[in-house]
Amino acid sequence: MSFDLAAAIAETPAGGVVNVPAGTWATSLLIDKPISLLAHGVVVLDGQRRGTVLRVRTTGVVKVLGFSIVGGRTNTLGGGVLLDGGELELTQCTLRFNEAPVYGGGALALRAGTARIKSCRFEGNTGRQGGGILVDHDATLVMRDSLVAQNAGFDGGGLRVKESGNAELLGCTLADNVVLGETPTGGAVSLSGSTTASPRVTLSHCVVSERKQGPELLHNFAGAPGTLTLTHCLLPEWCHALGGDNLFGPAGFVGQGNEPYALTAQSAAAGAGVPFAYGPGARDVLGRAREGVDLGCFAAPR
Amino acid sequence: MVSKIAPRLTAALADKTVSKQEADDIIAAAKTEPKWTPQLQAELSTFVSKNASKLDPQAKVALESFLKSTHPRVDLPDPALQKADRTDVTWTPVAPDATLYVDTISADDVAQGYIGDCYLASGLSSLANANPENIKKAITDNKDGTYTVRFFQNVASGHPKAVNVTVDDDVAMGKSGPQYASARDSKELWPGLLEKAYAKWKGGYDKVGNGGTACDLFQAITGKPATDETIGDSAPDALFKKISTAVAAHRPVAAGTYADDDPKVHYTNTGVHGDHFYTVLGTSEEGGQKYVQLRNPWGFSEPAGNGPDDGIFKLPLADFMKLYENIEFGG
Structure with a gap:
């Protein structure tokens, strides 16, 4: 099949749309203008372990819809996607098996700008800091209805937020992310600042679950702490000291099949949210209407 | 909070002279301070310098000796x-x-x-x-x-x-x-x-010892924006010119390699290590061949044929572009 994605991007003017046909495209691309990339059918962007798959560095908005982004590998930031400025909208994408083993953000790294993530999956990525996602400097992550599962890192298995980074998660599921190495911290989320910077992380209506306890599910480094806010989340029982308006207990995942992190009808997360938390027309990670206010990225069966 | 040495300093000056015994008392009190801070160091240093004419010679020697032997401890939690x-x-x-x-x-x-x-x-x-x-x-x-x-805080x-x-x-x-x-x-x-x-x-050695970017260090030291590039984005001549120009302009440059298990890059027997950062020292042209000069931050381990094993070596531009993934330029 003859389709040159790099050439298509180069030829598309700012504000234009690149329609990418179904298929697997080996690529490592720099997007330096505000354009939209739309996947038609099953479109896989494969980094083939030769650098970051997509690097975004612009002053406008870049929209990426419907892709699988796999096989990226870099020695610095963001195996799958690196945002280096501007605004990135990532919708209904799956980022899987990307690596950033020397620094971080296996699937996604934000060094500058704002990323708005909706209905995406971050699965099986590895990064030294942030197996799934790294938010660095003063970048902002706004993520909803997304799954962060089975990622691995040394510091922040699922999500690592540092310096003055800001992360706001709504209706997301963080499950089975792991930390490894000599001083592993933050299985699901790790945040730390510096003596002059402090990150902020807010999790609302999220389900946070780990297969086993510790070494610390949510790590806020005491030496240079950030602000970690958890509201209306379902957390493991052994986190009950966190208190607040959160729930504590088993996640109540289906645990098998294609969607092991989907909720059972009996899950404590089912219907446990605050009315209107998701706003009108909300949909879960599978694109289903959110009929109730369930915690996490999957709507519970009714 | 009043330090333990403060009342001793006041008492010692009551009779307008400071004896050796009073100096010893001050030193004894100083040693019982829970932590010898820069503030205490400054307090005692100021006392000695301001009252030099009132110090007994032996007292002066004792206090100056004590000050010299005492460094404020500001060790890093690790x-x-x-x-x-x-x-x-x-x-x-x-x-x-x-x-x-x-x-x-x-x-x-x-x-x-x-x-x-x-x-x-x-x-x-x-x-x-x-x-x-x-x-x-x-x-x-x-x-x-x-x-x-x-340092300079991130200027982004x-x-x-x-x-x-x-x-x-x-x-x-x-x-x-x-x-x-x-x-x-x-x-x-x-x-x-x-x-x-x-x-x-x-936040500690643990926090900087889990990877990072040279760009951040460059910005922190120079206060000027730094940039990084994927080497594969550049044509060989353009990259060579860019490195040459940056080094000539006294801008810091570093470059990182691909994974050491990358299926398309074989580091075995190259003398270059995967997943590693190197200093880019400069460029040269010899017999029509373009080279990039590099340094391993270990201070040793380099490709054969580059003189003593001090980590400094040169690679033909084509090899550099094959073995290195990205390059970072300071301002």
Whole structure:
């Protein structure tokens, strides 16, 4: 099949749309203008372990819809996607098996700008800091209805937020992310600042679950702490000291099949949210209407 | 809170002279302070200098000797060193007669320690190679065993903001020598001090020892924006020109390699290591062939045929582009 994605991007003017046909495209691309990339059918962007798959560095908005982004590998930031400025909208994408083993953000790294993530999956990525996602400097992550599962890192298995980074998660599921190495911290989320910077992380209506306890599910480094806010989340029982308006207990995942992190009808997360938390027309990670206010990225069966 | 030495200083001046016994009492009180801070050091130093004419000669010798022997301790908390396998590490001055700089500042001064901060060690070497004045301007010798390093806060979203970080000159010594960055000349302090201050700023050696970018270090030292590029984005001649121009303009440059298990890049027998950062020292042209000059921040381990094993070597441009993934330029 003859389709040159790099050439298509180069030829598309700012504000234009690149329609990418179904298929697997080996690529490592720099997007330096505000354009939209739309996947038609099953479109896989494969980094083939030769650098970051997509690097975004612009002053406008870049929209990426419907892709699988796999096989990226870099020695610095963001195996799958690196945002280096501007605004990135990532919708209904799956980022899987990307690596950033020397620094971080296996699937996604934000060094500058704002990323708005909706209905995406971050699965099986590895990064030294942030197996799934790294938010660095003063970048902002706004993520909803997304799954962060089975990622691995040394510091922040699922999500690592540092310096003055800001992360706001709504209706997301963080499950089975792991930390490894000599001083592993933050299985699901790790945040730390510096003596002059402090990150902020807010999790609302999220389900946070780990297969086993510790070494610390949510790590806020005491030496240079950030602000970690958890509201209306379902957390493991052994986190009950966190208190607040959160729930504590088993996640109540289906645990098998294609969607092991989907909720059972009996899950404590089912219907446990605050009315209107998701706003009108909300949909879960599978694109289903959110009929109730369930915690996490999957709507519970009714 | 009033220090323990304050009332002793007041009492000693009651009769307008300070005897040897009163000096000994002051020293005894100083030794019972829970922590000997820079403030206490300044309090006693000021007392001695302001009242020099009132001090008995023996009292003056005793107090000055005490001040000289007492460095404020501002060691860096380091959880990694609490680990069982690091119990043999001790914090100690690197050498009795160590100084900030021995001879000139050079790229070859830096030796990476046993943490994953090749980006930092190679970056320090790049800064030394580009413009030693940037390093000199960043470090202030406080003349009390401590040094203040001036960094600039990330400038990505505005005007750079100066951040001062003070550290002492103790280093973590293990059986194999310094555990963190050091100078190849054991009497030279600047590489270890800069790394220590950077680590203190960022929350500890654990926080800088899990990777990073040379760009961040370049910005922190120069206050100027830094950029990075994927080498595969550039045409060979354009890349060569860009590196040559940057080095000629005294800008720091570093480059990182691909994964050491990359299926398309075979590092075996190349003398270059995967997943590693190197200082880019410059470029050259010999017999029509373009070369990139590099330095391994370990201070050793290089491709064969490059003279003594000091980590400094050159690669043909084509090999450089094949083995290296990205390149970072400071301002």
